[in-house]
Amino acid sequence: MATKKNSELLDFAALVNDQEKDFKMVQILNEKGEIVDKDHVPDLTDDQLIELMSKMVWARVLDQRSTALNRQGRLGFYAPTAGHEASQMASVYAMDKADFVLPRYRDVPELIQQGLPLYKAFLWSRGHVEGNNYPEDLHALPPQIIIGAQYVQAAGVALGLKKKKAENVVFAYTGDGGTSQGDFYEGMNFAGHFKAPALFIIENNEFAISVPRSAQSAAKTLAQKAVAAGIPGVQVDGMDPLAVYEVMREARNWAIAGNGPVLIETMTYRYGPHTLSGDDPKRYRSAELDELWHQRDPLNRFRTYLEGKGLWTQEKEDALIEQYKAEIKEAINQADKVEKQTVTSFLKNTYEVQPQNIVSQIETYSKKESN
Amino acid sequence: MAKKTMIQAITAALGQAIEQDDKVLIFGEDVGKNGGVFRATEGLQEKYGEDKVFDTPLAESGIGGLSIGLALEGFRPVPEIQFFGFIFETMDSIGGQMSRMRYKMDGTRQMPITIRAPFGGGVHTPEMHSDNFEGLIAQFPGMRVVIPSNPYDAKGLLLASIHSNDPVMFLEHMKLYRSFREEVPDEAYEVPLDKAGISREGKDITIVTYGAMVRESLKAADNLAKENIDAEIIDLRTIAPLDMATILASVKKTGRVVVVQEAQKMGGVGNTVVSEISQEAILSLEAPIGFVAAPDTPFPFGEAEGIWLPNANDVEAKVKEIMSY
Ligand SMILES: Cc1ncc(C[n+]2csc(CCOP(=O)(O)OP(=O)(O)O)c2C)c(N)n1
Numbered sequence: 001m002a003t004k005k006n007s008e009l010l011d012f013a014a015l016v017n018d019q020e021k022d023f024k025m026v027q028i029l030n031e032k033g034e035i036v037d038k039d040h041v042p043d044l045t046d047d048q049l050i051e052l053m054s055k056m057v058w059a060r061v062l063d064q065r066s067t068a069l070n071r072q073g074r075l076g077f078y079a080p081t082a083g084h085e086a087s088q089m090a091s092v093y094a095m096d097k098a099d100f101v102l103p104r105y106r107d108v109p110e111l112i113q114q115g116l117p118l119y120k121a122f123l124w125s126r127g128h129v130e131g132n133n134y135p136e137d138l139h140a141l142p143p144q145i146i147i148g149a150q151y152v153q154a155a156g157v158a159l160g161l162k163k164k165k166a167e168n169v170v171f172a173y174t175g176d177g178g179t180s181q182g183d184f185y186e187g188m189n190f191a192g193h194f195k196a197p198a199l200f201i202i203e204n205n206e207f208a209i210s211v212p213r214s215a216q217s218a219a220k221t222l223a224q225k226a227v228a229a230g231i232p233g234v235q236v237d238g239m240d241p242l243a244v245y246e247v248m249r250e251a252r253n254w255a256i257a258g259n260g261p262v263l264i265e266t267m268t269y270r271y272g273p274h275t276l277s278g279d280d281p282k283r284y285r286s287a288e289l290d291e292l293w294h295q296r297d298p299l300n301r302f303r304t305y306l307e308g309k310g311l312w313t314q315e316k317e318d319a320l321i322e323q324y325k326a327e328i329k330e331a332i333n334q335a336d337k338v339e340k341q342t343v344t345s346f347l348k349n350t351y352e353v354q355p356q357n358i359v360s361q362i363e364t365y366s367k368k369e370s371n
Numbered sequence: 372m373a374k375k376t377m378i379q380a381i382t383a384a385l386g387q388a389i390e391q392d393d394k395v396l397i398f399g400e401d402v403g404k405n406g407g408v409f410r411a412t413e414g415l416q417e418k419y420g421e422d423k424v425f426d427t428p429l430a431e432s433g434i435g436g437l438s439i440g441l442a443l444e445g446f447r448p449v450p451e452i453q454f455f456g457f458i459f460e461t462m463d464s465i466g467g468q469m470s471r472m473r474y475k476m477d478g479t480r481q482m483p484i485t486i487r488a489p490f491g492g493g494v495h496t497p498e499m500h501s502d503n504f505e506g507l508i509a510q511f512p513g514m515r516v517v518i519p520s521n522p523y524d525a526k527g528l529l530l531a532s533i534h535s536n537d538p539v540m541f542l543e544h545m546k547l548y549r550s551f552r553e554e555v556p557d558e559a560y561e562v563p564l565d566k567a568g569i570s571r572e573g574k575d576i577t578i579v580t581y582g583a584m585v586r587e588s589l590k591a592a593d594n595l596a597k598e599n600i601d602a603e604i605i606d607l608r609t610i611a612p613l614d615m616a617t618i619l620a621s622v623k624k625t626g627r628v629v630v631v632q633e634a635q636k637m638g639g640v641g642n643t644v645v646s647e648i649s650q651e652a653i654l655s656l657e658a659p660i661g662f663v664a665a666p667d668t669p670f671p672f673g674e675a676e677g678i679w680l681p682n683a684n685d686v687e688a689k690v691k692e693i694m695s696y
Contacts, residue, residue: 076673077497105497127495127673145499146457147429177400180428181460208429210405216428284404341675346668357637361666369678 020220027237031296033304042246056085061324070276076126079106080272086298087238087266094248101140102150102172118331151187158196170198177208188229197255205270210284226263238266239296269293374552380522384529387559397424399451435464455490456499469538470513481536491544495673502670503634508540509611515539516611520585527562544583567614573603577621580631581607590683629661636664658696661689
């Protein structure tokens, strides 16, 4: 008979406990607008701080106007962004113009900042092909609808940049729900293996439509998923523009230096519904949780900080808001003037060289569309 | 008996399926507390508990694999794929695994899985939400592909699908979810799989169609009747495998046929119908077979759906062309 061992070989509870201990949230500016890590305040000039705040104000105005335009029937599909301003605008602020953006449907503001004309962003929302007619120097794909697809593509774009010896990186965005897709892991793992310069950004806004973050994975943080791919993972306060900027800047340098990708989880919140196509957040989250996150608002804390430095006033902000509203109005009017799209033109763009079926259908549809 | 929309009929069928069989499990993205993005599972978690109706993490491949595993353990999974356009994420589970399990294991295992997914044009979604990919699934021997065109059939076909021990892809056309109501019995009933329905009897020409195009064809038939053309409409209901017996009987009666599908012309279900008719009934035909389908581009940008999607006018014109041949 085998003798009974004194102890088990493995302590499984110990193996799983505290896995998240190396992924403490990075914060520089707290919710009261106070610097909590003065050694790592990013090296930004006053003008740059003002510029970053202005972009966040712009993103908030764009969200408010887009929501209103959707309700008036002047926009189509829209995924609200309010709450994400620090996560989105401070990450863009760390980008070079030639860095490549692989956005999800909620990352339209980043695309516009990188050069997508606003009226084209509106056309995309309406379901018009010209919304995807990107200028040559816009290094980006349109907002990804298939959750996770952008992550695997990111590995390819990043490897391409590396092979071309470009000093650029990929910024690929997903939400917390997106981290459950197999593609999420495959993308990180490939980029890690090839040491390809990609920043995999998870905007953890607590919910994937109605499903809370805790129901996506037993992992305590999403940043720790980096461990499985052998790459660095960082969790950052996504309502803190200074922390987001600094993390992105340093991660970008790390990637460009040939060290491979970084996974960055930004802790944020979606104030509005998932999209404006019938989602009702009251079905799945509490007013208390909403309130908790509103207290962490990125604009409020950055405003307080800048006001303390004498760099920001309400009048300045009001003037910017008026300016942005006027720009949005102009862009939506421009979108209205774009010619209707045709099935004939879709047919022409389906293949490089037109096969027989397409040739005959072009004939049919050009007749139909000239009536 | 009460008047129900198609989505209400589906919700009712799902609830009854759980009541009939405690092995039935309903799961997917947002199907729990949220009741699904279209509210197809509205109230089911509350009524039957999280053990029976639950959310999964966001991963279609995971949902497909989970279904296969649960089926092996004797459960009857009814997963939802939030939109049919996300089916590629779990294509291996369907085409590479569940569809061939019975065959591969010499009949010793079965896969009583019913995958529900909304699809179909006319509702201005972003890309990859509306595409008519049913033809792809129809190519997997072992899979049944079911597409109801009305609330009554939706309930009966869904119950028959869930009761079936074969895997079923059950596709729900979004345009039909709430566009009309009809009488739907309160009790559980089945509409048989693999059996086409006759939506309208007629003697002059046969229109073979399915899904939302049944409504368009009915509209066309009303107009045609004013010009003394009496069209018979066959609603495939199960698009794979096909009920050719019903189709051929009708074609032999009328001698003329128009096949109508919302999907692009290439590949697809309509071509199989045309091919079978050519093989089995060509001598009964008095005119070439007509075909109405969408053009061979990917599903169009929302604003251009109006011209891209086939409609009643297209059906009417094609029928007249075939009648005057
Ligand atoms: C492959 C795929 N599956 C499902 C969906 C439907 N869907 C759209 S958004 C969404 C939730 C995404 O949540 P998350 O990744 O957290 O990002 P968020 O929307 O919160 O920004 C789901 C399930 C989709 N678009 N693609």
